[in-house]
Amino acid sequence: MSLRDIGSLWQMAQKPSRLIIGLMSGTSLDGLDMALCRISGHGKETTARVLEFETAPYENAFKDDILRIFSKKTVDLEKLTLLNEQTGNLHAGLINAFLKKHALSPSEVDCIASHGQTIYHAPKRLHGLAAYPDATLQIGDADHIAVKTGIITLSDFRQKHLAVGGEGAPLAVYGDYLLFSDRQEDRILLNIGGIANFTYLPSDGDTAKIVCTDTGPGNTLLDALARRDFSRPYDRDAEIGFRGNVNETLLTRLLEHPFFKEALPKTTGPELFNLDWLGSFLKEPVSGEDLMATLAQLSARSIAEAIISIHKPAAIYVSGGGCHNPLLMRNLQQLLPPYTIKNFDELGINPDAKEALLFAVLANEAIAGKGTAIAGLPAVTMGKISMPG
Structure with missing residues (x-):
């Protein structure tokens, strides 16, 4: 990450509020939830409004592709690898269409919070392998989203939760x-x-x-x-x-x-x-x-x-x-x-938009917050940062 990138993140953190697009793609595979959120403050001073929300439906061919690797112990590794990039590209295209529909330029949006597509969740209680940790895996590469939208993207939120002793869910x-x-x-x-x-x-x-x-x-x-x-x-x-x-x-x-x-x-x-x-x-x-x-x-x-x-x-x-x-x-x-x-x-929140909003809040905390200690886990912020340049 360059000094210019660090400067961009610093400037974003100093703003009184941030415009963040939260993304959620759940296990139902009905489509990509996109919530344009105005988030002010951080920590217990956080306030949030959902300005625009929609679910962009997935085509059946994409759903079928995901279902070939979804929640299965044995999958085609090439298909998994390809779908990581493909999902990122697809989500970027849907975000760009969302921006165009709502007459937004990428420069107006501070960042994107991408949950990705969960394809396997493996807490120890499920896998039962004493030598291995709790684990979870989401696909939809965020570098592809950042580059193709021109917007800083935060992703892979669940890994920090695992690293500090959680099970990666619920966040x-x-x-x-x-x-x-x-x-x-x-x-x-x-x-x-x-x-x-x-x-x-x-x-x-x-x-x-x-x-x-x-x-x-x-x-x-x-x-x-x-x-x-x-x-x-x-x-x-x-x-x-x-x-x-x-x-x-x-x-x-x-x-x-x-x-x-x-x-x-x-x-x-x-x-x-x-x-x-x-x-x-x-x-x-x-x-x-x-x-x-x-x-x-x-x-x-x-x-x-x-x-x-x-x-x-x-x-x-x-x-x-x-x-x-x-x-x-x-x-x-x-x-x-x-x-x-x-x-x-x-x-005051559309029930369908809630999960996308919550990931926007996690991104806001990663940029401007200090983390919150909850449920026996230490105060941490979550999300990996992908720059568009």
Whole structure:
């Protein structure tokens, strides 16, 4: 990195606010979430607004390519290598189209925060290999994004979390704490993506009491079943699930899996919760509709039981694709009657934009912050910096 580059970063850090594009591409592979965010301050003085948001859908050919290497122990190494560069190029092209649509020049944007595309998440609890550490891997090379957009790009946020003793996930806790803590209300910020996770934020502000954890499958099994058995990318409006009935015998078997019995916090991924995993529990034929209904209840039960285990009634704010599944949301409300369940937009943020915003906050902290100690981990900032020149 040149002295000129260091000077650019210094100047960005001194600004009272920064314009940052946050990017998120989740396990659902529906597209690239892009949130143009105005972020002021840092640490507990951080404030953020989402100025523009959209999800640029992926073409089926790209999805199929990713699925060939996604969450698989054995893959074509050439395909993996090529897709690292290809994903970076694709994301750069989508960002450039986003800039053009909103009449922005690259010089107006301070930086890009790129989560990348997770292709394998391997905490020790999953791989079980004593000689190897917790690990995770995201592709979508940030140098390609920086060069092709002309904008400083921060990426690979999860590796620092691993390096200081975390599992690389969930990272939502940092942005959740900085943006959404409230002195009047205990809050649970529930994100139902492919994998469901939540952050518990106590109203007394004590970071030692914060809990951030995965709970198990959110949409990943529902989406996989919709693709395999119904040739749909997902079960829109729970149309399939509402036609089915929960198979209580199967549900009981699924919930006996050891992951659901582990203490919080914990992380997981589609490496565990996939259709092969589901098939290992099927002892008799179950219709596709009944499977969908059962899996929606599995997601709801595992979320509800994890939330109840922290023994703190709180207001629950829901984001992620799962908040658009009316069957899943109905199940949650039935399982959590003492809790008030609200859509995340009641906090002033589009629930679909939340994850992209949180990575923009992580980039802001890396540029202008000092790090925040949360959940037993030291105060660190996350993200590797790619310069455009």
